[in-house]
Amino acid sequence: MAETLNALERYEALRLDADAVYEAWRMPDRPRIDIAMDTSSLANGAQDTGRALAGLIASSNANVDLGQVHGYGMQWLHPTVQVTFPDGATVLYGPVRVEDAPRLLDEANGIWGAAADLRIGMIAGERDDIPSIRDHEFFSLEPRERRLTRNLGLIDPDNLQHYIARDGYRAAARMMGRHQSEEAVRNVLNEAGLTGRGGANFPTGVKWNFLFGAPGEVHYLVCNADEGDPGAWVNRVVMEGDPHLLLEGMLIGAFATKSREGFIYLRDEYPFSIQRMEHAIREAEAAGLLGDDILGTGVSFHLRVIRGAGSYVCGDETGLLSSISDDRGMPRVKPPFPAAVGALGKPSNVNNVESYANVPLILMHNAEWYREFGTERQSGTKIFSFSGDIPRVGFMELGFGASLARVLDVCGGVQGGQLKAIQPGGPLGSLVPGHVIEDLVLEPASFAPYDAILGGGGIVFCNDQTSVMVLVEMFSEFVEVESCGRCTTCHGGNQRKTEIVRRIIDGDGRREDEPNLHFIDRTIQFSNCAHGQLSPKIMRNILQHFHDDYERAVLGVDHTLTAKGLYEVVVANQRDPQLPAAVDICPTGAIQGEEGRRKVLADLCIRCGACLEVAPNAMAKQPKTARPGILALT
Numbered sequence: 078m079a080e081t082l083n084a085l086e087r088y089e090a091l092r093l094d095a096d097a098v099y100e101a102w103r104m105p106d107r108p109r110i111d112i113a114m115d116t117s118s119l120a121n122g123a124q125d126t127g128r129a130l131a132g133l134i135a136s137s138n139a140n141v142d143l144g145q146v147h148g149y150g151m152q153w154l155h156p157t158v159q160v161t162f163p164d165g166a167t168v169l170y171g172p173v174r175v176e177d178a179p180r181l182l183d184e185a186n187g188i189w190g191a192a193a194d195l196r197i198g199m200i201a202g203e204r205d206d207i208p209s210i211r212d213h214e215f216f217s218l219e220p221r222e223r224r225l226t227r228n229l230g231l232i233d234p235d236n237l238q239h240y241i242a243r244d245g246y247r248a249a250a251r252m253m254g255r256h257q258s259e260e261a262v263r264n265v266l267n268e269a270g271l272t273g274r275g276g277a278n279f280p281t282g283v284k285w286n287f288l289f290g291a292p293g294e295v296h297y298l299v300c301n302a303d304e305g306d307p308g309a310w311v312n313r314v315v316m317e318g319d320p321h322l323l324l325e326g327m328l329i330g331a332f333a334t335k336s337r338e339g340f341i342y343l344r345d346e347y348p349f350s351i352q353r354m355e356h357a358i359r360e361a362e363a364a365g366l367l368g369d370d371i372l373g374t375g376v377s378f379h380l381r382v383i384r385g386a387g388s389y390v391c392g393d394e395t396g397l398l399s400s401i402s403d404d405r406g407m408p409r410v411k412p413p414f415p416a417a418v419g420a421l422g423k424p425s426n427v428n429n430v431e432s433y434a435n436v437p438l439i440l441m442h443n444a445e446w447y448r449e450f451g452t453e454r455q456s457g458t459k460i461f462s463f464s465g466d467i468p469r470v471g472f473m474e475l476g477f478g479a480s481l482a483r484v485l486d487v488c489g490g491v492q493g494g495q496l497k498a499i500q501p502g503g504p505l506g507s508l509v510p511g512h513v514i515e516d517l518v519l520e521p522a523s524f525a526p527y528d529a530i531l532g533g534g535g536i537v538f539c540n541d542q543t544s545v546m547v548l549v550e551m552f553s554e555f556v557e558v559e560s561c562g563r564c565t566t567c568h569g570g571n572q573r574k575t576e577i578v579r580r581i582i583d584g585d586g587r588r589e590d591e592p593n594l595h596f597i598d599r600t601i602q603f604s605n606c607a608h609g610q611l612s613p614k615i616m617r618n619i620l621q622h623f624h625d626d627y628e629r630a631v632l633g634v635d636h637t638l639t640a641k642g643l644y645e646v647v648v649a650n651q652r653d654p655q656l657p658a659a660v661d662i663c664p665t666g667a668i669q670g671e672e673g674r675r676k677v678l679a680d681l682c683i684r685c686g687a688c689l690e691v692a693p694n695a696m697a698k699q700p701k702t703a704r705p706g707i708l709a710l711t
Contacts, residue, residue: 084254084372091241091364095188102233103201104165107143108185111159111233113148113171115317116349117310121155122174125577129178130158141185147318149230151197151215152437152471159200159230160185166202169210169230170195200230205675214487215469218479220450224458225434226474228319234353237360240321246366248440249328259289262333266436268444270456274311275301275392275432276502277530278455278521279446281432287416288334291424298339298378299420299427300329301397302354305344305389306503307555309535311460312430314472316343316350319434320357324367324380329440331378334426339378342397344385354382389504389559391610394427396561407561408606429533431460450476455520459534465500466540468492481517485538494540498548498623504555505611508618511539528614528621544640545623546630549615550578556612567609570601574616584642584701586631591620633704641684644698646677653695659688 102109112118112127127143131198134141148157157171158181173181173195183191183617190442198210210230211221221640223229240246252262274280274403288296300323304312315323327339343351358380369377383401390396391410394415400406401420417424434459439447448456461484462472470491475484481499485491496511502504509517517523521531539548557571574597577590598613619627629635635643648656651673660668660675667681667689677696688696 078206078605084374085250087372088246088250088254091246091366095238095241098236098238099232099544102144102236102239103161103231105142105161105163107163108187109144109161110141110181110185111144111146111161113155113157113159114145114234114349115147116313116347117152117647118155119156119349121152121172122158125174125175126156126158126178126245129175130182133178133182137182139182139186141182145233145235146231147229147234147314148359149210150226150471150473151213151274151469153469156195157197159597164202166204167200167230168204168207169197169200171197189237215359215471216473217487218475219473220458220476223474224438224450225322225431226318227313228322229314232319234318234320235356237321237357237364237366242318244441245321245437246328248364248437249325250372252329252440253372253376254331259333259335262329262440263289265439265444269439269447270444270451271432271435271439271447272455273429274435274459274533276428276530281428282428284416284428285330285334287414288336288424288426288604290411291416293424295338295423296334296418297423297425298327298334298336298338299398299401299415299425300327300339300341300430300433301392301393301394301427302341302343302347302350302430303385303392303397304430304533305349306506306533306535307673308462308464308500308537309503309533310462311534313347313350314460314462315430315434316347317353320353321361322434322437323354323363323430324357326436327380328367328371328378329436330426330428330433332376336376336426337379337393340383340401341380342383342385342391342401345387353381353386358382387496388561389555390561390606393606393608395606395685397427398425406560406660407563409563410605429610431534452478452518452520454522459519461519461534461536463538465537466491466493466542466680467538475519477518477520479519481519481536482514484519484536485514490537491538491540494542496538497541497543498539498545500537500548500615501535501537501541502530504552504559505608505614506532508545508615508622510622515612528618530614542637544582544630544635544637544643545619545626546578546582546635547637547639549619550575550582552615553578554607560608560612564604564609566601567604567606567612570597570604570609571612573597574601574613578616579626581630582635582640582642584633584640584704586633586704588631590631591627594620633701635700638698638700642686642701644684644700645679646682646684646688647697647699648675648677648695649697650695651694655692656695659692659696662687662691 154171158173161167180191263282263285271281388406391406396406396408398419415425451457464470499509553575557575560568562568638644665681
C-alpha cells in the first residue's frame with residue numbers, strides 16, 4: 078500500500094507544480110503572443126514573423142511577452158499566431174506576415190481592431206465579435222472536443238508541465254501506481270479496437286501480446302516515425318504538437334510488454350520533430366517519468382531517438398529494425414517476425430506514432446469512450462492531412478467513417494479545374510477516380526472496391542489540369558529510386574515500369590505497353606516486402622480507372638498539355654516585349670530566327686518551361702498531332 082501511495086503521491090506532487098505553472102501561462106499577467114512553431118508554419122515564414130515581433134517589442138518596450146504553440150490545423154493560413162490576454166481569452170490570427178507585426182502588436186497592447194482582418198477565431202475564452210475556432214467550417218467534421226489533438230494551441234509543446242497540467246502522464250501513473258496487470262492493459266486496447274495507424278490496421282493489443290510472450294529478458298519497443306509519404310504529415314503533428322503524448326503511450330507500452338528500452342525511429346527530414354522529441358525525452362527523464370525507477374515503482378524504461386537516413390523502405394518495420402541494428406535499411410522476408418527477432422536481434426514491437434498516442438487516452442477513459450467515434454470495423458479517431466489542388470490545405474482529427482466528399486467541401490472544393498483523382502496512401506497507395514468520391518468514407522474498407530488503400534492518413538486531391546500519366550510517372554520514379562535493391566522483381570520491375578511510362582509521356586507509346594505493364598504488375602507481386610508488392614498499384618489503378626486517359630496518351634493526345642512529349646512550345650506573339658527574355662533564358666537555344674520571325678526548333682526544345690515562365694504571353698503550348706493507328710479509343 079505504501080508503494081501505491083508513493084507512486085500516486087509523486088505524480089500528484091508533479092501535478093501540483095504543473096498546475097501552478099500552467100495557470101500562470103493560461104492567465105498571464107500581461108498579453109502574450111504565441112507563434113505557431115511547427116514545420117508547416119516555419120516553411121511559411123514563422124521565424125521572420127517572430128523576429129519582427131521580437132524586434133518591435135524590444136524597441137518599443139511593449140508590455141507583451143512572446144511564446145510558442147503548435148498550429149491548430151489551418152496550414153493555408155500560416156504563419157499563424159495566438160494572442161492570450163490576461164483574462165485567458167486566446168485569439169487566433171493568420172496569416173501574420175512581417176508587415177503585419179506592428180498592428181498585431183497594437184491589438185495585443187489593447188488597440189482592439191488594429192488586426193481585426195487577421196482574426197480567425199477564439200481558441201479559448203470569449204469575445205463578443207469573434208466566433209469560436211470550433212465553429213469554423215474547416216473543423217465542422219471534427220468531434221466537438223478533440224482527442225489526439227486536444228492540446229494543440231493550448232500548450233507550449235516544449236513544456237512538460239503544460240502537458241501534466243492537462244492530465245498528462247496520469248494514465249501511466251495510475252496504471253503503475255495501482256498495480257494494473259500487463260494483461261489488463263493489453264485487453265483494454267483490444268476492447269477499444271485500437272489498430273495500427275500506419276496503414277496495415279493490425280490490432281495493437283494483439284501485437285503487444287506477441288512481444289509480451291516472447292522469450293528472454295530483453296524486449297525492445299519501437300516507434301515507426303519514418304513518415305515518408307508525400308502529402309502526409311500526420312505523425313509530425315503529434316511529435317511537434319504534443320510530444321509527451323507519444324512518450325506516455327510508449328511508456329505504457331513498455332510496461333505492458335515487459336520492455337525496458339525503446340527507440341523512436343524518426344526520419345532525418347524532420348529536424349524540428351527530432352528537436353522536439355529529444356527535448357521531451359530529456360524533460361521526462363529529469364522529472365522521473367522516464368529512465369530508472371519511474372515514479373518510485375521500480376519500472377524502468379529508457380528511450381532514444383534514432384535518426385533515419387532518408388530511406389523510404391525503412392517505413393517497412395523489418396527495414397526499420399535493420400537500420401536500428403546498424404545494418405543496411407533493407408526489408409527482409411518474414412518469418413522470423415519482429416516479435417521473435419527484431420532490433421539488435423531481440424524481440425521487438427513496432428507501432429506507428431498515432432497508435433502509441435491513442436493509448437494514454439484509452440487508459441485514461443475506457444474502451445467504450447474510445448468507440449464513441451468511428452465505425453463498427455474501425456473505431457476511434459484519426460488525424461488526416463489534406464493537400465493538393467484545394468484552397469484549404471491542413472489537417473483534421475476525424476472519426477473513421479467521415480465522408481470524403483464533405484471533407485472536400487470544407488477544404489474549399491477543388492481549385493483550378495474539376496476533381497480528377499484522389500491519391501491516398503502515398504506512392505504505394507492508390508489513384509482513385511474523382512467521380513466516386515460520394516461513395517468514399519475515411520475507412521480502409523471503403524477504398525477496397527477500387528483496389529485502393531487508405532494508408533497512413535495523407536489525402537491528396539488532384540484536378541483535371543495535370544495528366545494522370547504525369548502523376549504516375551512521378552510515383553513510378555519514386556518507388557524505383559527508393560527500392561532497396563534486394564529483390565530483382567522489385568528493383569528491375571520498377572525500372573522497366575518507369576521506362577514504359579516515361580516513353581509514353583514522351584510521345585512514343587506502343588500497342589504492347591499495356592500487356593507488358595500487366596506482366597510487370599503480376600511479377601512484382603513476388604517481391605519480399607510491401608514496397609515491391611504495392612509499388613505497381615498506382616499504375617494498375619491507371620489501367621483500371623483511367624483507361625481512356627492512358628489510351629489517349631499512347632495515341633499522343635494530352636488535353637492538359639502537361640505530358641512533355643505530347644505538346645510543343647511555340648511563339649504565340651512575336652511582338653511581346655518579354656520575348657527577348659525567353660530567347661535569352663532558353664538553355665538549348667531552341668528559340669531561333671530574326672526579330673518578328675522567331676520560332677521554336679522542336680528538336681532542340683526540352684520543354685523545361687523556362688520561356689513560358691518569363692514570357693507567358695509570348696510563348697504557348699499546343700498539342701502535337703495524334704499518332705493514328707496505334708490504338709483505337711474505346
